[in-house]
Amino acid sequence: xxxxxxxxxWVICKSGTSVKIECRSLDFQATTMFWYRQFPKQSLMxxxxxxxxxxxxxxxxxxxxxxxxxxxxxxLSTLTVTSAHPEDSSFYICSAHPLAGGPGYYTDTQYFGPGxxxxxx
Amino acid sequence: AQKITQTQPGMFVQEKEAVTLDCTYxxxxxxxxxxxxxxxxxxEMIFLIYQGSxxxxxxxxxxxxxxxQKARKSANLxxxxxxxxxxxxxxxxxxxxxxxxxxxxxxxxxTVRA
Numbered sequence: 001x002x003x004x005x006x007x008x009x010w011v012i013c014k015s016g017t018s019v020k021i022e023c024r025s026l027d028f029q030a031t032t033m034f035w036y037r038q039f040p041k042q043s044l045m046x047x048x049x050x051x052x053x054x055x056x057x058x059x060x061x062x063x064x065x066x067x068x069x070x071x072x073x074x075x076l077s078t079l080t081v082t083s084a085h086p087e088d089s090s091f092y093i094c095s096a097h098p099l100a101g102g103p104g105y106y107t108d109t110q111y112f113g114p115g116x117x118x119x120x121x
Numbered sequence: 122a123q124k125i126t127q128t129q130p131g132m133f134v135q136e137k138e139a140v141t142l143d144c145t146y147x148x149x150x151x152x153x154x155x156x157x158x159x160x161x162x163x164x165e166m167i168f169l170i171y172q173g174s175x176x177x178x179x180x181x182x183x184x185x186x187x188x189x190q191k192a193r194k195s196a197n198l199x200x201x202x203x204x205x206x207x208x209x210x211x212x213x214x215x216x217x218x219x220x221x222x223x224x225x226x227x228x229x230x231x232t233v234r235a
Contacts, residue, residue: 002168032221043212043225044166091164097221108154108173108216110223112166 002105003027004096006113013084014121021079021116023094028105029074030096035067038091038115050077074099084120092116122147125213127226134203134233141188142198142229144213154216155196156223157187161209169211172196200231208233 003026013019023033031052036044048069049057056069066088068080077096081088095110105111126145134140146155157169172180172187180187188197200207210230214223 034222041210041230043227046222049222093164093166095166095223106171108171109156109168110221111168112158115164115166117164 001027001103002098002109002111004094004111004113006094006116008116009114010117010119012119012121015085016083018080018082019084019118021081021092021094021118023077023079023096023113025075025096025098025111028096028102029099031074031099032097033071033077034095034097034110035069035077035079036093036095038093040091044093047079081118084118086120089118089120092118123226124148124217124224125215125226127213127229129229130227131230131232134200134207134231136205136233136235137202139199139201140203140231142200142211142213142231144196144198144226146194146196146213146215148194148215148217150217152218155187155189156214156216157185157196157198158212158214159207159209160212160228166212170198203231203233205233205235207231 005024007022033050035047047062050069050071052071058064071077093115095112153174155172159167170182170185184201186199210228212228213226
């Protein structure tokens with residue numbers, strides 16, 4: 001249980017374009033999803049908290065107009081990197097917090113997607 | 122101040138031996154949860170084990186056990202009978218109160234030698 005998918009798993013784009021990353025909880029519902037960014041050999045940095053049906057809460061220093069987050073349903077959150085630049089190249093990971101527990105998963109825990117590697121040329 | 126501190130950037134362990142990964146935390150909230158995640162080179166974050174602040178017993182999940190010492194504010198992960206597949210980066214994380222956000226430590230890279 002508690003499977004989270006991300007699409008795409010990797011993407012290469014040109015500077016100035018926008019990229020959308022999807023995060024889906026496949027076998028559970030999640031009112032809250034989180035988006036993280038990770039540089040090589042470093043820890044995860046929380047970018048924003050995404051709540052279904054409401055605006056995302058961004059961490060200090062994260063540009064909300066650059067990283068657009070939409071949480072349209074209990075199983076889907078999207079992160080759009082707008083006008084991407086080379087410095088936005090990174091590993092983006094989402095996680096989902098289950099609305100209720102189930103077989104092999106718990107409400108105390110966040111479950112992570114496999115990540116999306118973004119390279120901006 | 123750092124909420125989660127992992128002081129070991131990297132460790133080597135012989136196959137079949139046990140290894141302890143250190144984690145200390147800082148919080149004033151009496152209700153909190155502590156987590157360990159494994160991140161192999163593929164990048165996915167794999168949940169390993171959870172310890173609640175009110176749990177009386179140390180958490181165990183198969184070969185993973187969490188040595189929870191509340192007074193010392195430490196939550197060390199013990200991996201018993203290490204396997205080559207255990208080579209990965211390991212992160213300690215904490216949730217405080219009713220907030221579902223996680224604070225992560227810097228991580229420890231474990232390399233298991235045959």
